[in-house]
Amino acid sequence: xxxxxxxxxxxxxxxxxxxxxxARAQIVHPPTVRDCDFQRLIVPAKADVDxxxxxxxxxxxQLTALEPYLQESHxxxxxxxxRASLExxxxxxxxxxxxxxxxxxxxxxxxxxxxxxxVRLLSAPTTTAFASDLGGVxxxxxxxxxxxxxxxxxxxxxxxxxxxxxxxxDPQGLRRTICYHAAVExxxxxxxxxxxxxxxxxxxxxxxxxxxxxxxxxxxxxxxxLYLNSxxxxxxxxxxxxxxxxxxxxxxxxxxxxxxxxxDLARHDAIALEPVGYIWYRNEYRDYFGLSSAVxxxxxxxxxxxxxxxxxxxxxxxxxxxxxxxxxxxxxxxGGVLLSVDLYKYLSDRGAQVEGVMKSLRAKLEKP
Amino acid sequence: xxxxxxxxxxxxxxKSDWSKGVAMKLNAVSRRYKAFEKSPDTFLLASGPDDTSxxxxxxxxxxxxAGYDAEMRAxxxxxxxxxxxxxxxxxxxxxxxxxxxxxxxxxxxxxGETEKNFFWTHVVDVLIYHYFxxxxxxxxxxxxxxxxxxxxxxxxxxxxxxxxxxxxVAHDVLSNLGNGIVPGLGSLMxxxxxxxxxxxxANVSRVLEKTLTGDMDVYASCVCxxxxxxxxxxxxDYYNFRHMLDPFTxxxxxxxxxxxxxxxxxxxxxHVGNFNVHDWDHYLDNPExxxxxxxxxxxxxxxDDDTAFAAIENYKVSPVPLCDKGLEFWIKETRKIAKxxxxxxxxxxxxxxxxxxxxxxxxxxxxxxxxPKGAGPSAPRGN
Numbered sequence: 001x002x003x004x005x006x007x008x009x010x011x012x013x014x015x016x017x018x019x020x021x022x023a024r025a026q027i028v029h030p031p032t033v034r035d036c037d038f039q040r041l042i043v044p045a046k047a048d049v050d051x052x053x054x055x056x057x058x059x060x061x062q063l064t065a066l067e068p069y070l071q072e073s074h075x076x077x078x079x080x081x082x083r084a085s086l087e088x089x090x091x092x093x094x095x096x097x098x099x100x101x102x103x104x105x106x107x108x109x110x111x112x113x114x115x116x117x118x119v120r121l122l123s124a125p126t127t128t129a130f131a132s133d134l135g136g137v138x139x140x141x142x143x144x145x146x147x148x149x150x151x152x153x154x155x156x157x158x159x160x161x162x163x164x165x166x167x168x169x170d171p172q173g174l175r176r177t178i179c180y181h182a183a184v185e186x187x188x189x190x191x192x193x194x195x196x197x198x199x200x201x202x203x204x205x206x207x208x209x210x211x212x213x214x215x216x217x218x219x220x221x222x223x224x225x226l227y228l229n230s231x232x233x234x235x236x237x238x239x240x241x242x243x244x245x246x247x248x249x250x251x252x253x254x255x256x257x258x259x260x261x262x263x264d265l266a267r268h269d270a271i272a273l274e275p276v277g278y279i280w281y282r283n284e285y286r287d288y289f290g291l292s293s294a295v296x297x298x299x300x301x302x303x304x305x306x307x308x309x310x311x312x313x314x315x316x317x318x319x320x321x322x323x324x325x326x327x328x329x330x331x332x333x334x335g336g337v338l339l340s341v342d343l344y345k346y347l348s349d350r351g352a353q354v355e356g357v358m359k360s361l362r363a364k365l366e367k368p
Numbered sequence: 369x370x371x372x373x374x375x376x377x378x379x380x381x382x383k384s385d386w387s388k389g390v391a392m393k394l395n396a397v398s399r400r401y402k403a404f405e406k407s408p409d410t411f412l413l414a415s416g417p418d419d420t421s422x423x424x425x426x427x428x429x430x431x432x433x434a435g436y437d438a439e440m441r442a443x444x445x446x447x448x449x450x451x452x453x454x455x456x457x458x459x460x461x462x463x464x465x466x467x468x469x470x471x472x473x474x475x476x477x478x479x480g481e482t483e484k485n486f487f488w489t490h491v492v493d494v495l496i497y498h499y500f501x502x503x504x505x506x507x508x509x510x511x512x513x514x515x516x517x518x519x520x521x522x523x524x525x526x527x528x529x530x531x532x533x534x535x536x537v538a539h540d541v542l543s544n545l546g547n548g549i550v551p552g553l554g555s556l557m558x559x560x561x562x563x564x565x566x567x568x569x570a571n572v573s574r575v576l577e578k579t580l581t582g583d584m585d586v587y588a589s590c591v592c593x594x595x596x597x598x599x600x601x602x603x604x605d606y607y608n609f610r611h612m613l614d615p616f617t618x619x620x621x622x623x624x625x626x627x628x629x630x631x632x633x634x635x636x637x638x639h640v641g642n643f644n645v646h647d648w649d650h651y652l653d654n655p656e657x658x659x660x661x662x663x664x665x666x667x668x669x670x671x672d673d674d675t676a677f678a679a680i681e682n683y684k685v686s687p688v689p690l691c692d693k694g695l696e697f698w699i700k701e702t703r704k705i706a707k708x709x710x711x712x713x714x715x716x717x718x719x720x721x722x723x724x725x726x727x728x729x730x731x732x733x734x735x736x737x738x739x740p741k742g743a744g745p746s747a748p749r750g751n
Contacts, residue, residue: 027403027427033667039426042369042523132554141560142523148564148604149667150630159559159598189560190523196555201516203552208513211506215442220450221502226443230501236540236582237549239509241502251465252450253457269461271454299462 031168036147036154036179042187054176057089059183066188075122075192079115082188086111086181093173100174106162107178111185114140118192130196142190145182156182207239213285214241217313222250241285247277247292256298256320258336265336270298272318272338274308287312296320296338304335316340369523370422371429371564371665373411374515377437378532378570378648379493379722387433388413390529393649394431397658400679403670410662417517429665434514436507436537440493443503486726491719494533494572498579498715504540505580511541512553519556527565527664528603531648532572532616539573539591540583542566546590546602549582558590559599565664566591566603569651571610574620575718587624595628605664609657610635611645615705615725619713632660641688643698643729655679691736698732 034040041059055061062085069078086107094100117140124130130137148155156164156178166175218241221229225248233242254272259265277292290310297303304320311317318338375390391413398404398411412422414432424430458465496503518526530538542563545556555561577586584590590602606626610617612635624631634656642650651657659676663669671679690698702725709721 027407027666027670029666030668037426037667038523039369039371039525043426132552137555138548138557138560141555141557141562143558143560143562146525146562150605150664152668154667158604159594159601187523193555193560194520194522197516197520197561200553200555201513201520204509204513204516207509208506211509215446215506220446222450223447226500226502230499230503233505234501234581236544236580237551239505239512239550241505251454253453269457269463271458271461271463271465273465297458297463297465 030152031172032152032154032166032170032175033149035172035176036166036182037149038147038183038186041180041183053093054180057085057176057180059180059187062180062184063187066184070188070191075118075188076115078188079111079118079185082181082184083108083111085184086177089177089181094177095171095173100171103164103174103178106157106164107181110145110157110162114144114185114189127195127199137193137196140189141193142186144189145186147179147182154179204239210285211241214281217286218281218288219245219247219250219279219290219310219313221245224248225250241281243281245279245281245288245290247274247279247290250274250277250292253341254296254316255339255341256296256301256304256336257339258301258320268298268301268336270296270338272296272308277308277310279310294318294320294338301336306335306338308338314340370424370521370525371426372518372521372524372526373429373431373665374434374518374526374528375431376434376511376528376530376534376538378534380490386435386437387431390433390648390652391431393652394658394661397652397655398662400655401662401671401675404662410665417514420521427666432514432518434511434538436510439503439506439510440496443496443500444492486723487719490726491723494576494715494722495719497533497536498576501580507537508541508544511537512545515541515545516553516556519561525564527567528563529567529569529661530571530573531569531651532646533576535568535571536573536576536579538566538568539577539586539589540579542591542602543584543586543589544582546600547584558602562601563603565605565607567607567609567661568622569609569648569657570614570617570646571608571622572616572718574622575713575715586622592624592626593628593630595630596624596626605630605632607632607660607664608635609637609651611637611651613638613640613702613706614646615702615709615721616646616718618706618709619718634660639684640690640695641686643690643694643732644726646725655683689736690732694732694735697735698728701728701732 029037029040042063043060056065062082066078066081069075069081086104090104094104117136121130121133121136121140124133124136145156148158152168154166154175156166164178166179225246228248229242229245251271251273254270256268256270257265258268272294273296274292274294277290279288279290281288288310289312292308292310293305294308295303295305302322304322306318306320308316308318316339319335320338321335375387377386391409391411394411395409404410407427410428412424412428412430414420414422414430417432417434419432422430455470457463458470497507498504515526515528518524528538528542530536544550545553546558548554548557573586577583590597590600591606592601593603593606594601608622608631610622610633621635623633623635637651637654637656639654641653644650652661655676659671659679663671669676705721705725705728709717
């Protein structure tokens with residue numbers, strides 16, 4: 001019998017200990033956090049809300065009731081409904097006291113101020129005008145009514161003369177009345193300014209796409225060129241890529257097509273070094289045109305210099321005049337057409353066609 | 369609707385799953401406390417700002433990465449590809465190039481290697497960000513776009529955690545979003561839009577400040593708590609975490625004269641659990657760092673003062689897998705590095721000493737039995 005009691009007692013102790021651990025494992029939110037943390041208040045099903053007395057004032061429920069106004073963009077009517085709800089909650093749940101009256105007065109001042117700004121913004125003739133009204137848009141964003149919850153306290157309008165602070169020691173009626181309606185105002189303002197924020201994101205998406213094009217479709221830049229071109233792009237406010245670009249000592253792989261006469265035209269692998277040049281971008285950085293000088297190094301036909309034209313990343317064409325530099329037999333030195341490898345490949349793929357054109361050219365030129 | 373933490377990574381090759389490591393680390397450290405023992409993961413991870421598949425509860429935080437590593441790597445790889453192609457083509461075709469050009473090209477052709485030296489894998493990011501405004505702007509636009517997309521979501525409470533170079537990137541991006549200098553972004557300005565918390569881990573924003581014309585001084589910008597600049601402040605609370613032996617944070621330390629209780633300087637960290645004290649995981653592993661972060665998301669001390677005190681004290685005396693020989697070498701060398709950078713608190717000196725410090729940490733780690741990189745109490749990863 002004793003053994004049974006001991007076992008039963010142990011089991012009970014284990015169960016109690018388990019229950020205690022379980023209880024500790026739960027995150028228990030203080031009243032102020034439950035009443036003022038916006039992320040909790042807009043979740044529709046919330047067990048710790050008094051669903052009988054506070055149900056109609058609970059932010060998720062208020063927002064549901066306001067949905068018809070929001071769908072029709074009747075912002076002022078929605079704001080007025082929130083104000084009316086605040087007054088109802090005040091009458092029903094906030095016992096009159098100097099402190100409570102002062103807090104409510106500050107809250108009303110902020111509501112009036114926001115309403116006036118919304119009126120001003122709604123009078124903007126276009127969406128662009130709305131978004132560009134900095135003084136208006138930036139002061140009707142959702143953070144204007146965000147209750148900051150920190151260390152178990154809730155702060156509203158911090159840093160302004162209307163600052164409010166709530167703790168667990170404050171009357172629940174006042175705390176809930178103000179925090180609940182702040183949450184609803186915040187959600188309304190969030191929706192009111194959503195299109196302007198989305199437009200701002202779209203502006204940046206477009207800029208990112210331009211940068212991607214600039215680096216992936218633009219003329220490649222070696223570190224010293226990137227450094228030099230960066231010198232002209234230091235303005236933090238201008239976030240688009242530059243529309244022009246310097247080319248400085250830029251080496252690239254190329255093909256020189258040359259020969260003593262047309263019959264002897266032959267391909268020679270080459271390295272083209274462009275001492276200086278300039279690029280102009282167009283079509284949202286998908287394309288460019290440029291002009292540069294080029295020094296061309298080859299194996300067999302010596303070194304040459306000449307102009308080099310850029311038509312986007314693939315097509316580059318120029319003409320090379322032979323120089324006396326190098327140890328190449330003077331008899332073999334020759335000028336010729338300089339092509340980018342990609343362009344040469346493009347032409348080579350149509351080798352037969354090119355060959356045909358060359359033959360007919362030769363034939364025409366050799367006629368007396 | 370959600371609590372969101374935008375994570376901005378630091379220098380180094382940050383593989384695509386870097387943000388997974390951050391979320392996992394934060395979940396792992398939260399599990400040390402009873403309040404979180406039986407809860408589901410507190411930190412969920414989204415793949416990017418467009419990923420809306422996650423639905424966090426009010427007790428969860430959605431981590432959204434704001435990475436710029438792809439852009440950094442692309443530039444380094446461009447350098448490598450272009451220069452390698454030219455040197456190889458010249459060699460294949462037997463073309464003789466001027467020797468100066470060849471040596472420059474060969475130097476840059478190392479740019480894509482990721483394992484061999486810390487300059488190319490880590491420090492080059494700082495160099496590119498600070499000295500190449502064309503890349504700086506692209507990186508800023510990429511991070512700004514992430515932030516703007518997150519802010520465009522309905523009913524979000526957004527915080528930011530920046531680490532190392534990410535602190536400078538985060539500061540510059542927030543500063544330019546918040547001060548209205550970029551046309552078309554006025555709807556993202558304070559006080560209508562404001563970040564709940566800004567967490568700066570190993571803050572180097574001051575040494576890298578004013579990279580572009582028009583950038584604000586970090587002490588004068590809108591990236592400050594409300595007590596500093598009222599309506600123009602872009603964040604509610606500002607947390608600054610600094611390890612005292614982390615040389616990266618030595619030049620131009622972030623020490624503003626902000627006295628409000630919404631500025632939280634946690635800058636006396638001393639625990640050494642890994643020779644690379646600059647490591648992100650090493651910071652997050654420390655209770656002095658992760659407890660304020662966790663508490664801030666819940667709005668109250670979910671880890672109470674007594675628990676926090678005990679965790680911090682226990683952590684200070686917890687055994688670490690660092691051998692005496694390695695530790696002695698590391699302390700000696702780190703002091704030298706810190707002294708050097710204190711004497712010349714400039715960006716070029718930071719670049720030099722940063723590479724040295726990472727190399728010293730690697731040598732010390734090898735001296736302690738060549739433990740795999742990142743071994744330690746917190747299993748830290750890269751930077």
